[in-house]
Amino acid sequence: MQSTFASINQYVNKCTIFSESELTFFDNLLQAKSVKKKTILLREGEICNFEAYILKGCIRTYCMDENGAEVILQFAVEDWWVSDIASFHDQKPSKLFIETLENCELLILNYEAKEELLYKMPRFERVFRLMVQRNLSVTQNRLISTIAKPAQERYLDFLERYPSVAQRVPQHYIAAYLGISAEFLSKIRAKISKK
Amino acid sequence: MQSTFASINQYVNKCTIFSESELTFFDNLLQAKSVKKKTILLREGEICNFEAYILKGCIRTYCMDENGAEVILQFAVEDWWVSDIASFHDQKPSKLFIETLENCELLILNYEAKEELLYKMPRFERVFRLMVQRNLSVTQNRLISTIAKPAQERYLDFLERYPSVAQRVPQHYIAAYLGISAEFLSKIRAKISKK
DNA sequence: TAAATTTCTTGTCATAGTTCAATGCTTTGG
DNA sequence: CCAAAGCATTGAACTATGACAAGAAATTTA
Numbered sequence: 001m002q003s004t005f006a007s008i009n010q011y012v013n014k015c016t017i018f019s020e021s022e023l024t025f026f027d028n029l030l031q032a033k034s035v036k037k038k039t040i041l042l043r044e045g046e047i048c049n050f051e052a053y054i055l056k057g058c059i060r061t062y063c064m065d066e067n068g069a070e071v072i073l074q075f076a077v078e079d080w081w082v083s084d085i086a087s088f089h090d091q092k093p094s095k096l097f098i099e100t101l102e103n104c105e106l107l108i109l110n111y112e113a114k115e116e117l118l119y120k121m122p123r124f125e126r127v128f129r130l131m132v133q134r135n136l137s138v139t140q141n142r143l144i145s146t147i148a149k150p151a152q153e154r155y156l157d158f159l160e161r162y163p164s165v166a167q168r169v170p171q172h173y174i175a176a177y178l179g180i181s182a183e184f185l186s187k188i189r190a191k192i193s194k195k
Numbered sequence: 196m197q198s199t200f201a202s203i204n205q206y207v208n209k210c211t212i213f214s215e216s217e218l219t220f221f222d223n224l225l226q227a228k229s230v231k232k233k234t235i236l237l238r239e240g241e242i243c244n245f246e247a248y249i250l251k252g253c254i255r256t257y258c259m260d261e262n263g264a265e266v267i268l269q270f271a272v273e274d275w276w277v278s279d280i281a282s283f284h285d286q287k288p289s290k291l292f293i294e295t296l297e298n299c300e301l302l303i304l305n306y307e308a309k310e311e312l313l314y315k316m317p318r319f320e321r322v323f324r325l326m327v328q329r330n331l332s333v334t335q336n337r338l339i340s341t342i343a344k345p346a347q348e349r350y351l352d353f354l355e356r357y358p359s360v361a362q363r364v365p366q367h368y369i370a371a372y373l374g375i376s377a378e379f380l381s382k383i384r385a386k387i388s389k390k
Numbered sequence: 391t392a393a394a395t396t397t398c399t400t401g402t403c404a405t406a407g408t409t410c411a412a413t414g415c416t417t418t419g420g
Numbered sequence: 421c422c423a424a425a426g427c428a429t430t431g432a433a434c435t436a437t438g439a440c441a442a443g444a445a446a447t448t449t450a
Contacts (some may be wrong), residue, residue, distance in 0.1 A: 051235075065343035073335060086332040089325075118321075125320035129327060130284075136331040137281040140268060143338045147374035148260035150436070170397060179342035181438055186399050345406070365427065379407055381429050 004032055007079060008053050008107055015127040022121060029113040033106045041082075042098040048087035054080050057104030058168050062176065063096050072177040075101075075165045101169055123185045126133045147177060152188045199227055203248050203302055210322040217316060224308040227327060228301045236277075237293040243282035245303045249275050252299030253363050257371065258291050267372040270296075270360045275325060296364055347373045347383045 004073065005027045012018060012026065030053075037043070042048050044064065052059075059082050061074040073096065076082045087094035109117075117124050145154055155178055159166050166174065171189075172182035180188075200222045207213060207221065216358040225248075230236070236350065237243050239259065247254075254277050268291065282289035304312075312319050321368045340349055350373055354361050361369065366384075367377035375383075 024355060060268075063339060065339075069343065071339050071342050073339065085328055086335075089328060122317055122320070125317070125324055129320055129324035132327045133280055134332055135282060136327055136334060139331060139334045139338060140281075143334060143341065144258055144266050144268065144339055146338065147266050148264065172397070182398080183400085183439080184437055187437095190399075276414060347406095361413095367427070375406095377428075378409080378430085385429075 004055070004107070005030070007055065011053070011079060012127045015130045016123060018123070022123070026117060026124070029117055030107040030109055033108050035100050035106065037100055037102075037103050038160065039100045040086060040097060041100065042094055042096065044095055044097060045093050046087075048090055048094045048096075048098075050110050050112065051083040051088065052087075053080055053107040053109070054082065054152040055105040055107060056100045057100060057106075058195055059098060059100050059104060060167070060169070060173060061096055061098050070176050071179065072173060075162065075173075075177065076167060077165060077168070078155070085132065101173075111171045122165075146179055150176060151184065152192070154178050155185065155188055156192075199250070199302070200225070202250065204226070206248070206274060207319070208321045210325045211318060213318070216317070220316065221312060221319070223305055224312055225302040228303050230295050230299045230300050230301065232295055234295045234299075235292060236295065237279060237282075237289055237291065238290050239290055239292060241282075242286055243279040243289050243291075243293075245305050246276055246278040246280075246309065248302040248304070249273055249277065250300040250302060252301075253296045253360070254293060254299060255296055255364070256293050258289055258307065265371050265376065267368060269356065270364060270368075270372065271333070272360060280327065296368075341374055346373060346379065349373050350380065350383055351387075363388060 005023075008030070009023050009027070009059065012023070018026070032055075034058075041050075041052070041059070054076055054133075058077060059076045060072055061076070061082055061084070062070045062072045064070055064142040075080065082098055084094045084096045084098070086092070087096070091111065118128075145157065149157070155174075158178060171185060175182040178185065200218075203225070204218050206236070207218070213221070216347040227250075228247075230252075236245075236247070236254070249271055251273060254271045255267055256269045256271070256279070257265045257278055259265055267278065277293055279289045279291045279293070281287070286306065299357065313323075340352065344352070350369075353369065353373060366380060370380040373380065
């Protein structure tokens with residue numbers, strides 16, 4: 001029986017082993033939710049009240065710089081979480097936008113539910129620590145290559161690392177993720193394919 | 196009585212309240228260590244076996260790109276932790292160097308000690324989760340401004356945010372942190388002071 | 391299927407930042 | 421206290437990338 005919760009339970013079970021009843025308790029705190037493509041789940045200034053696990057679909061997290069240009073922080077697909085942890089954790093206004101790029105099936109863990117979970121089952125702290133830790137490690141690597149590598153190399157790394165994302169999202173978003181203009185990405189691609 | 200552990204205990208107590216005996220147990224897992232300036236605590240390829248809390252001194256974490264240029268990931272001073280979590284957590288070879296910039300007084304929590312701590316007192320998971328979470332949030336902001344802001348603005352932000360670090364470390368390290376060449380930083384400074 | 395919108399490409403010109411090389415200034419250690 | 425090493429500044433020539441403009445292709449919507 002492949003329930004709605006099969007994949008998320010597998011996810012948390014990879015961090016530490018939980019009993020059936022612990023998992024059931026966890027599952028009951030989640031809310032399933034379907035959202036249409038191009039829905040904004042969080043906008044700048046709002047307090048982020050959720051962590052969302054993606055069962056199906058693709059989401060981007062981005063922020064707007066002073067000149068109105070978008071910088072994409074994350075593309076998230078199946079089996080990933082999205083949230084603005086800073087806003088969520090401190091319950092303060094977010095600087096980020098979170099937007100679906102496709103129709104999505106989500107499991108939502110909201111603030112109160114997470115509090116309850118961690119209060120009643122502190123072992124779940126570990127799940128979230130590991131989650132954040134992986135995220136930190138990825139973000140650090142990205143910071144380093146943003147600083148140290150030229151755009152073309154970063155683009156090739158991206159293709160290699162997230163081939164499926166590269167298929168699914170428009171190129172100008174990839175440019176916004178890599179930190180270059182859409183035009184320049186186009187020129188990079190032209191140059192690559194000439195070889 | 197200001198023991199060696201006063202400040203670190205205060206640090207962990209800010210995350211969740213712990214009892215005297217929990218704190219004592221924690222303290223006993225730590226090793227105090229004095230290290231000379233310019234000591235390399237971790238080099239690329241080694242497995243990071245510690246998380247170090249800084250009682251006194253200043254440390255940088257950096258990595259070397261393909262051309263041998265250094266990118267600085269973090270300056271850490273009093274009341275901060277340094278480690279390579281990716282290497283530490285997975286016990287795999289590090290890509291980073293960790294080097295003292297001043298004589299330092301450290302409290303070292305090594306891998307086995309941390310395992311024991313979290314096994315016996317899972318409430319400490321929370322401390323480390325919050326620690327990583329803050330670090331992630333800072334790193335995300337830095338990634339965004341590296342992408343979206345010009346070097347001069349990033350430099351001014353840095354001065355404002357870490358005035359004490361700016362005093363303590365040589366300028367070419369600040370350049371390596373900001374992701375620009377030492378020469379260009381010098382030109383930025385010249386331009387700023389002209390006003 | 392046509393119209394409308396969004397996405398991608400290409401060219402030209404502008405600029406933030408790099409590299410290299412030379413010079414003087416500090417700090418450190420014997 | 422001097423020599424050596426490390427650090428900061430400056431200028432000139434170069435390069436990666438950005439901004440703008442205009443048009444082509446693709447995708448969505450009606």
